[in-house]
Amino acid sequence: MRLFPVFLTAAFASTGIAAAIPGHVDTSPGNKGTASLVQVRNPNFEFRHGPLALAKAYKKFGAPIPEDLRAVIARFRRTPKRDFGSVSTDPEKHDVEYLTPISIGTPPQDLIVDFDTGSSDLWVFSTEMAASDIKGQTVYDPSNSSTSQILQGSTWEITYGDGSSSSGDVYIDTVTIGNLTVPNQAVEAAKKVSSEFTEDPNNDGLLGLGFTSINTVQPTPQNTFFDNIKESLDARLFTADLKHGAPGSYNFGYIDPAAYIGNISWTPVDNSQGFWGFTSPGYAVGTGAFRNHSMTGIADTGTTLLLLPKSVVSAYYKEIQGAEYDSDQGGYVFPCSPTPPDFVFGVNNGIVTVPGDMVSYAPVDTANQNCFGGIQRDTGIGFSIFGDVALKTSFVVFDAGGLQLGWAAK
Numbered sequence: 001m002r003l004f005p006v007f008l009t010a011a012f013a014s015t016g017i018a019a020a021i022p023g024h025v026d027t028s029p030g031n032k033g034t035a036s037l038v039q040v041r042n043p044n045f046e047f048r049h050g051p052l053a054l055a056k057a058y059k060k061f062g063a064p065i066p067e068d069l070r071a072v073i074a075r076f077r078r079t080p081k082r083d084f085g086s087v088s089t090d091p092e093k094h095d096v097e098y099l100t101p102i103s104i105g106t107p108p109q110d111l112i113v114d115f116d117t118g119s120s121d122l123w124v125f126s127t128e129m130a131a132s133d134i135k136g137q138t139v140y141d142p143s144n145s146s147t148s149q150i151l152q153g154s155t156w157e158i159t160y161g162d163g164s165s166s167s168g169d170v171y172i173d174t175v176t177i178g179n180l181t182v183p184n185q186a187v188e189a190a191k192k193v194s195s196e197f198t199e200d201p202n203n204d205g206l207l208g209l210g211f212t213s214i215n216t217v218q219p220t221p222q223n224t225f226f227d228n229i230k231e232s233l234d235a236r237l238f239t240a241d242l243k244h245g246a247p248g249s250y251n252f253g254y255i256d257p258a259a260y261i262g263n264i265s266w267t268p269v270d271n272s273q274g275f276w277g278f279t280s281p282g283y284a285v286g287t288g289a290f291r292n293h294s295m296t297g298i299a300d301t302g303t304t305l306l307l308l309p310k311s312v313v314s315a316y317y318k319e320i321q322g323a324e325y326d327s328d329q330g331g332y333v334f335p336c337s338p339t340p341p342d343f344v345f346g347v348n349n350g351i352v353t354v355p356g357d358m359v360s361y362a363p364v365d366t367a368n369q370n371c372f373g374g375i376q377r378d379t380g381i382g383f384s385i386f387g388d389v390a391l392k393t394s395f396v397v398f399d400a401g402g403l404q405l406g407w408a409a410k
């Protein structure tokens, strides 16, 4: 008779079904008989989620809980006291930006926008723009939404780190991301956009996930989508799981334990400038020693590259044969092969590793001989920018409740 491993037996026992050990009890005196247990349902036992019971059994006998079982429990345990949601985000070529679907208005108008933790305006291409400024983008048409209301007298105007800009007026309308809806979200309709946006055909606008303090609507700044929804979420946080050349996700209101490995390194956020600001304690190049070197910057999903202090950037490229600052290209360029060394930066007492093959951002020539670096100088900005090159290596928690950033490997 194949006995269940003891803890599995206990597991089934804890599911309210007594484990049956076949045999027959002969109670006559002196008999050392076999035993038989008639299965009876335990009337007082509330049915427990099977995996939970199994995990309980593993724990009871000191067996490690397998990763897949842990993930199932996490999903089960997240009994939504309140809301939570998830949406997929896809990289454009060379991971230059990540585009995410949203719906605006009634009936819903589906647009694809750039979620940007480095700004705080939700603005979209609209029917109020000149046709010549629209090249392939999907536009929001407030007149086609029964729930849109103009925010009388309000305007907005924004310029981004790469020099791109846009401006327009403001509507209040319903906005849905995944299964989360804000019925009265400020939707900034573009009347003008700069050429960088016109020439970016798949990007219908930006959804700011920075702090509302830097929303540009005048005379009254408007809340971001996250600020409008966060009090109804299970937890006042969202996570960014951007990937290199593959779909990733933004989750709202929960941390998915199946999305990362190891521990999350937490670091306090300085939101005084409206950004997800933090200070990294230092860096290492490849397998070299860690160098203490404070780098104060922001976690910015809307910036493509990792922009760091000039001294750190030159220390990194010094380790790459043939790397040079090419003013024609506007940054460091180096031979695409061999793969450059990893770049490691500190987050509190943890580290984040940017693999060498992610430092090679994109070839600068058709022969793919030389590559433009994913790590470049932050000169003139006033702080570093931990953009997509840094973020896509990690699972990142933007925790407004705890005012902290969490970085984990994946």
Ligand SMILES: CNCc1ccc(Oc2cccnc2)o1
Pocket: 097, 114, 116, 118, 119, 160, 161, 162, 164, 196, 197, 200, 203, 206, 302, 303, 304
């Ligand atoms: C690619 N240029 C147009 C464009 C797409 C997204 C943005 O916006 C940015 C640019 C830089 C930093 N943060 C947001 O500009």
